[in-house]
Amino acid sequence: MSKPLFESVYDTLRTHHGRQRWWPAESAFEMMVGAVLTQNTAWTNVERAIDNLEQAAMLAPRPILNCDRPRLAELLRPSGYFNVKARRLRALCQWYVDEGGMECLKRRQTRALRESLLAVNGIGPETADDILLYAFKRPVFVIDAYTRRMFSRLGLIDAEAPYEELRAQFEAGLPPGARLFNEYHALIVTHGKHICQARPKCGDCVLAAQCAYVHS
DNA sequence: ACCCAGGGTCATA
DNA sequence: TATGACCATGGG
Numbered sequence: 001m002s003k004p005l006f007e008s009v010y011d012t013l014r015t016h017h018g019r020q021r022w023w024p025a026e027s028a029f030e031m032m033v034g035a036v037l038t039q040n041t042a043w044t045n046v047e048r049a050i051d052n053l054e055q056a057a058m059l060a061p062r063p064i065l066n067c068d069r070p071r072l073a074e075l076l077r078p079s080g081y082f083n084v085k086a087r088r089l090r091a092l093c094q095w096y097v098d099e100g101g102m103e104c105l106k107r108r109q110t111r112a113l114r115e116s117l118l119a120v121n122g123i124g125p126e127t128a129d130d131i132l133l134y135a136f137k138r139p140v141f142v143i144d145a146y147t148r149r150m151f152s153r154l155g156l157i158d159a160e161a162p163y164e165e166l167r168a169q170f171e172a173g174l175p176p177g178a179r180l181f182n183e184y185h186a187l188i189v190t191h192g193k194h195i196c197q198a199r200p201k202c203g204d205c206v207l208a209a210q211c212a213y214v215h216s
Numbered sequence: 217a218c219c220c221a222g223g224g225t226c227a228t229a
Numbered sequence: 230t231a232t233g234a235c236c237a238t239g240g241g
Contacts, residue, residue, distance in 0.1 A: 039223040045238060046222090080238040084224085124224045144222055189222050219241085228233085 005156055006173040009210055010180070013187040016206045020186035023134035028102055030059055035130040036088050036122060037079045049079035061093040088122025095120045110138045125163045133185065139178040141170040142185045146192030155212030 024043075025031035030050065037046040052075040053059045058067060073086040095116070099105050105113065110132060117128040125143075132138040143166045152159035157166055174180060191207075205211070 035222090038221090040221060041223085041237090042221045042239070044221095044240075048239090078238060080221090081223095081236045082238080084236050088224085122224065126223060130222080142222085146222070185222085193222080221238100221240090223236105225235085226233105227235105229231090 004173060005154075005210070006170060007175075009151075009154065009156075009207065010174075010184050010187070012206055012210065013191050014183070017187055017190050020183060020190060022182060022186035023130075025134075028135040029061065029096070031135045032092060032096070032131050033059070033089065035127050035134075036092055037076065037085055039081070039085075039127060041080050045079045049076045052076070052078070061096045064089060064093045065097065084122070091121045092123065106136065110136075110140070113138070114140070125167075129167070133178060133181055137178045137182075139171075139176055139181055141167050141174070141181045143167050143170070144185075144189070146188050147185075150188060150192060150207070153212070154207065154210060 023031045023034065025034055033053070034046055034050060037049055050059070053064075056063075056075055058064055058072075058075065064072065069083075069086050069090070072089065073082045076082040076085050076089070079085060096102075096105075099116065108116070113136065114128055114132055117123050117131060118125070123131075129140045129142040132140045133142055143163055147170075148157070148159045148166070151157045157169060161169075171181075174184070
């Protein structure tokens, strides 16, 4: 009854949607690629682009760096923004190689790793945190558009607040740990996708009982 | 025909 | 620091 709100919302989502087992990728590198390709883009489109890379045997840093950009862009076409994403994907691969690969990266402290990621062109706070949480299993809470919409509607946050402020708010309002943050963000996206969407009301939503909007 | 999607950069004030 | 333009495909 007095359980913190961020936790009780988690419980509701977890009960209703079940375990998510994110991120949908077969390797840490594939996960990072997906994080860049899914920027402001529907996941179904990202899957096609990743399939294209796989079919072309290019789902690895070296092949991507050795590919000319027009050809890479063509493979990325279904994910949208393909010229921009071709550039961003190469920047990611260049970083990955320059940093010495996965084994080296895994040894870095979370702070340093985050700063390093943010310095890569095309990686902003959300993409960096996706990568930290799902590829490196670090305890950072990812804030995305669904999170802003849902939790402001629930009356728990200010949707317009800066990214870092919201991240701090979630991380302070939950028991720490990558395990929980991982599952929570996945649940938020899953819930947002097939229920809330951009609807202004959510009376038939599982969160209705906890939603400030429907009580105002 | 319209809106939106698991954002980020860059130029401008 | 805070807006706005821009990137582009595919599904509802």
